[in-house]
Amino acid sequence: MSQNKRTELIRKALDLFYQNGFHATGMDLVAERTGVSKTSIYKHFRTKEELILATLRLRDENFRNWLFRRMQELAPPPEDQLLALFDALGEWFSQSTFRGCMFIKASAEYQDRDHPINVQAMEHKRLLLEHFANLAEQADLDEPRALAAQILILKEGAIVLAAMSHSGAPAQDAKRAAERLVALASGS
Amino acid sequence: MSQNKRTELIRKALDLFYQNGFHATGMDLVAERTGVSKTSIYKHFRTKEELILATLRLRDENFRNWLFRRMQELAPPPEDQLLALFDALGEWFSQSTFRGCMFIKASAEYQDRDHPINVQAMEHKRLLLEHFANLAEQADLDEPRALAAQILILKEGAIVLAAMSHSGAPAQDAKRAAERLVALASGS
DNA sequence: GAAAAGATTTACCGATCTGTTCATCTTGGC
DNA sequence: GCCAAGATGAACAGATCGGTAAATCTTTTC
Numbered sequence: 011m012s013q014n015k016r017t018e019l020i021r022k023a024l025d026l027f028y029q030n031g032f033h034a035t036g037m038d039l040v041a042e043r044t045g046v047s048k049t050s051i052y053k054h055f056r057t058k059e060e061l062i063l064a065t066l067r068l069r070d071e072n073f074r075n076w077l078f079r080r081m082q083e084l085a086p087p088p089e090d091q092l093l094a095l096f097d098a099l100g101e102w103f104s105q106s107t108f109r110g111c112m113f114i115k116a117s118a119e120y121q122d123r124d125h126p127i128n129v130q131a132m133e134h135k136r137l138l139l140e141h142f143a144n145l146a147e148q149a150d151l152d153e154p155r156a157l158a159a160q161i162l163i164l165k166e167g168a169i170v171l172a173a174m175s176h177s178g179a180p181a182q183d184a185k186r187a188a189e190r191l192v193a194l195a196s197g198s
Numbered sequence: 199m200s201q202n203k204r205t206e207l208i209r210k211a212l213d214l215f216y217q218n219g220f221h222a223t224g225m226d227l228v229a230e231r232t233g234v235s236k237t238s239i240y241k242h243f244r245t246k247e248e249l250i251l252a253t254l255r256l257r258d259e260n261f262r263n264w265l266f267r268r269m270q271e272l273a274p275p276p277e278d279q280l281l282a283l284f285d286a287l288g289e290w291f292s293q294s295t296f297r298g299c300m301f302i303k304a305s306a307e308y309q310d311r312d313h314p315i316n317v318q319a320m321e322h323k324r325l326l327l328e329h330f331a332n333l334a335e336q337a338d339l340d341e342p343r344a345l346a347a348q349i350l351i352l353k354e355g356a357i358v359l360a361a362m363s364h365s366g367a368p369a370q371d372a373k374r375a376a377e378r379l380v381a382l383a384s385g386s
Numbered sequence: 387g388a389a390a391a392g393a394t395t396t397a398c399c400g401a402t403c404t405g406t407t408c409a410t411c412t413t414g415g416c
Numbered sequence: 417g418c419c420a421a422g423a424t425g426a427a428c429a430g431a432t433c434g435g436t437a438a439a440t441c442t443t444t445t446c
Contacts, residue, residue, distance in 0.1 A: 031307050033221035037434060047394050049436080058434065115306040117362045119219055121297055132362050160352075160375040163368055167355030174305045174320050180351055187348040187379055194378055224403060235424050240405065387446105394441065402433060411424065416417100 016054060017068075019044050024065040028112050032062060032119045062116070063126060069112050070134045078141060089149035092142060092161055092192055096185035099168055103178040110173030114166065138162060151195040164188055204242060205256075207232050212253040216300050220250060220307045250304070251314060257300050258322045266329060277337035280330065280349055280380055284373035287356055291366040298361030302354065326350060339383040352376055 022044040026035045037058055041048040055061040077098055084094035102108055113131035120127035142161050146154030168184035171177075210232040214223045225246055229236040243249040265286055272282035290296055301319035308315035330349050334342030356372035359365075 031221065031309075033219065034307070036432065038432080048434095049395080050393055052435065053393080056435095109309055110306060114302075114358055114362070118298060118303040118306045119222070121219075121361065123364050128362065135359065135362060156371065156374065159368070159371040163352055163355035163359060163372050163375065165355065166358045167351035167353065170302055170354045170358060171323065171351060173309065174302070174316065174323060176311050180347070183344065183347040184351050186344065187351065187375070190379060190382055191375055194382075225405080226402080236404095237406085237425080238423055241423085244405095246404065389445085391444075392442080395439090397437085397439105399436075400434100403431075404429100406429075407427085409424100409426095411422105413422080414420095416419090 015046075019046050019051070019054075020061070020064050020068050023061055024068055024112075027062060027065055028069075028109055028115075029107075032116060059127065063130060066113065066116060066127065066130050066134075070130075070137070073112075074134075074137060074141075087149070088145040089151065089192060089196065091145050092149070092157075093185060093188055095142075095161065095165065096168070096181050096188060099165065099172075099184070100178050100181035103169075103172040103181055108173070111166070111169045114170065135162065135166075138165070146195070149196070151192065153195065157191060157195050160191055161188055203234070207234050207239070207242075208249075208252050208256050211249055212256055212300075215250060215253055216257075216297055216303075217295075220304060247315065251318060254301065254304060254315065254318050254322070258318075258325070261300075262322075262325060262329075265326075275337070276333040277339065277380060277384065279333050280337070280345075281373060281376055283330075283349065283353065284356070284369050284376060287353065287360075287372070288366050288369035291357075291360040291369055296361070299354070299357045302358065323350065323354075326353070334383070337384070339380065341383065345379060345383050348379055349376055 023040050026040055026043055030039075037048055037051065040061070041051060044051075051061065055064065077095070080098040080101070081091040081094045084097050085091055113134045117128050117131040122128060139158055139162050142158035143155050146157045146161075151157055164184040164187055168180040171180040211228050214228055214231055218227075225236055225239065228249070229239060232239075239249065243252065265283070268286040268289070269279040269282045272285050273279055301322045305316050305319040310316060327346055327350050330346035331343050334345045334349075339345055352372040352375055356368040359368040
């Protein structure tokens with residue numbers, strides 16, 4: 011299997027898991043929808059869990075690339091990027107394919123502390139936190155790590171509520187909160 | 199089946215669904231762990247989905263009762279209750295049985311907009327929002343509904359991150375953010 | 387063009403899924 | 417003590433689960 015085919019398989023499996031859930035998506039369906047026979051899939055991934063982990067790696071890469079780039083496009087200065095985060099989220103929420111955060115859902119279905127899927131989901135959130143903390147530092151804001159943690163909490167809460175309510179409003183609500191927190195960390 | 203037995207069945211099923219997930223928990227396991235035969239369960243609940251909905255109703259009642267009472271116990275004034283919320287969450291996070299928000303997980307596994315499980319999960323969040331908005335109004339805070347929406351976002355984000363990281367820290371992080379938002383809505 | 391390597395189809399494995407059938411057993415009311 | 421109602425275990429449907437075996441078909445390589 012070529013690298014392209016393999017990536018394409020992971021990409022399509024990602025869509026299925028993201029849209030339908032992990033337990034709810036069987037490997038027969040994955041084979042049917044990817045056009046790759048189940049035998050071939052199991053040649054390249056020893057278990058369903060390994061395939062899930064591969065989809066999460068791809069998602070992590072794609073999502074962070076998209077989000078960080080979009081934040082920078084919307085508002086280059088580091089301080090403004092922390093607010094543009096919520097505009098980017100708003101764009102995401104309004105997409106018809108939006109179904110919440112894949113890592114939250116993965117962690118919810120495989121929630122044991124040491125389960126590789128949960129570990130990988132947590133790693134994704136840690137990388138987001140790092141990025142926000144770096145931006146807060148570059149913007150010379152007070153207590154950059156504490157602020158970054160708060161921004162991350164606002165982001166996750168907005169995603170959860172947007173997915174559940176099928177509404178984009180939480181992006182604006184969270185942005186207003188973030189504006190005040192950033193202003194306080196900047197002004198004083 | 200007596201009302202007590204029925205409630206006990208729902209309570210034990212709730213624990214199983216909450217700890218293991220919905221798709222991952224089979225009805226055979228529910229029968230085994232509740233001590234109620236599968237035949238009897240299906241006499242009282244036509245489908246697994248109906249049993250899940252019953253567990254969510256019980257959870258909604260128990261959780262809101264506990265949370266609202268605890269918030270009031272910790273800090274009677276309405277304005278302080280909105281901050282005590284996060285202390286109550288901290289207590290919840292530190293319990294060994296804590297596994298995140300059952301409604302977020304239910305919504306993640308049954309995420310179709312019109313699915314009864316998702317509808318019921320959303321209704322739970324709406325009731326929380328109402329309560330927070332009432333408290334904000336009673337405390338005479340600016341834009342009480344907007345503040346309530348922000349508090350709710352902080353709460354959901356803190357729960358998600360606490361569950362994923364197996365740490366109670368998000369409760370304190372969210373509280374610090376809430377303190378500032380409440381102060382701004384109070385002072386100005 | 388032949389040999390080797392990889393992908394495919396098809397069928398299968400045993401386990402588990404939701405939900406049902408049925409014959410037996412327990413229980414409460416009179 | 418008797419009858420009816422309800423609960424039970426056990427077996428069973430039919431489908432699907434994750435995962436595999438073996439034979440056939442394609443593709444690459446030399």
